[in-house]
Amino acid sequence: MTYTYRLAGENLELAEAELEGFLKSQRIDEKPETRNRLAEIDSEPNQLKRLALTHEITQKIGETSNLDNFTPDWTPEDSFSVKCKILEGEADNQRIEEKLGEKLSTENNEVDLENPETEIYVYVLGGNKIIGKLVQDIDRGLFNKRSNEKRPFSSPVSLDPVLARVLVNLSKTPAGGKLLDPFCGTGGILIEAGLCGIQPLGTDTKKEMVKGTKENLEKYGIISHEISQKDAEKSLSKFGNVDAIVTDLPYGKASKVEGEIEEKFLDLIKDFDGKTVFMYDKPNLGDMKAEFEIYVHKNLTRYIYSLR
Ligand SMILES: C[S@@+](CC[C@H](N)C(=O)[O-])C[C@H]1O[C@@H](n2cnc3c(N)ncnc32)[C@H](O)[C@@H]1O
Numbered sequence: 001m002t003y004t005y006r007l008a009g010e011n012l013e014l015a016e017a018e019l020e021g022f023l024k025s026q027r028i029d030e031k032p033e034t035r036n037r038l039a040e041i042d043s044e045p046n047q048l049k050r051l052a053l054t055h056e057i058t059q060k061i062g063e064t065s066n067l068d069n070f071t072p073d074w075t076p077e078d079s080f081s082v083k084c085k086i087l088e089g090e091a092d093n094q095r096i097e098e099k100l101g102e103k104l105s106t107e108n109n110e111v112d113l114e115n116p117e118t119e120i121y122v123y124v125l126g127g128n129k130i131i132g133k134l135v136q137d138i139d140r141g142l143f144n145k146r147s148n149e150k151r152p153f154s155s156p157v158s159l160d161p162v163l164a165r166v167l168v169n170l171s172k173t174p175a176g177g178k179l180l181d182p183f184c185g186t187g188g189i190l191i192e193a194g195l196c197g198i199q200p201l202g203t204d205t206k207k208e209m210v211k212g213t214k215e216n217l218e219k220y221g222i223i224s225h226e227i228s229q230k231d232a233e234k235s236l237s238k239f240g241n242v243d244a245i246v247t248d249l250p251y252g253k254a255s256k257v258e259g260e261i262e263e264k265f266l267d268l269i270k271d272f273d274g275k276t277v278f279m280y281d282k283p284n285l286g287d288m289k290a291e292f293e294i295y296v297h298k299n300l301t302r303y304i305y306s307l308r
Helices: 012-025 093-102 140-144 162-170 188-195 207-219 232-239 260-270
Strands: 003-007 033-035 038-043 052-063 081-087 118-124 128-137 178-181 200-204 227-230 244-248 274-278 292-297 302-305
Touching: 003 012, 003 118, 003 128, 012 038, 012 052, 012 162, 012 292, 052 118, 081 093, 093 118, 140 162, 162 188, 162 244, 162 274, 162 302, 178 188, 178 232, 188 200, 188 207, 188 244, 200 207, 200 232, 207 227, 227 232, 232 260, 244 260
Parallel strands: 081 118, 178 200, 178 244, 200 227, 244 274
Antiparallel strands: 003 038, 003 052, 033 038, 052 128, 118 128, 274 302, 292 302
16 A cells, blocks of 8 residues: 655645655555655554644545546445645646546446545656545644644744644654653644644743743643653753753843853753754754754745654
């Protein structure tokens, strides 16, 4: 069985890395094969809703260069719809949808565009058409429902839920693991970790952030957490064994003394042998180089570091 992931195009490199991190979190070592924005793997996935930079996942039912000669070895058993996505080259969506609809029609099924039991996707990649049935749709709207202003406690420092989820997935932490955000702020990263079944641990020097993070986590039903008012440099000694450190370092005014936070953070991760993923406003930190650049808006670029 092959599964096809249609990745979000806005930052394809990051979407591919998120998928790889996610697969590792599911203890899948297989490396996806990518063509354009499609990534294919044979391993059976779980927890697909963890992904933030994937549009949908389909189970492959065929691939053809010519739909006229395509003979499906599987047909839907009830109502179905066909959606065509052109990823490379030019094609007539509607014609392709109609043609594939005809090929998949039997006396036992019917096309229903409103409320189909089975959704079929056909991806056009130049001369090739890759056909699959929907396994999981990723609803980005659900991430937006958790945006900063919709939480009980909010602050301008808060991280966008999609980006926070990507950082969590890059950390490869499985459900049941422990993830530490030493500069937790409003808990943006910890909420996403908690929703993936990972235990969130956090520290912040500000009392209101600690209280706010707890409120935010509990709003989403994440009860098993440990959040403490502490300096980040004491966070590992407080929590002991953690699987990953994932954080968004303080910027500008929040970092108060330029350089001091960097030193503290470098010191914190120096002997840590788990995975470390962090975001910062500089492309280099110590002798580390950022792996991804995120354009947030005009004059605001962030960099993601993913270590080990
Ligand atoms: C960029 S914000 C983190 C935002 C967070 N990712 C969120 O989604 O809300 C950085 C946080 O680090 C905290 N902070 C600054 N210096 C700190 C230190 N030495 N130890 C722990 N927390 C610190 C600030 O209070 C601030 O809440």
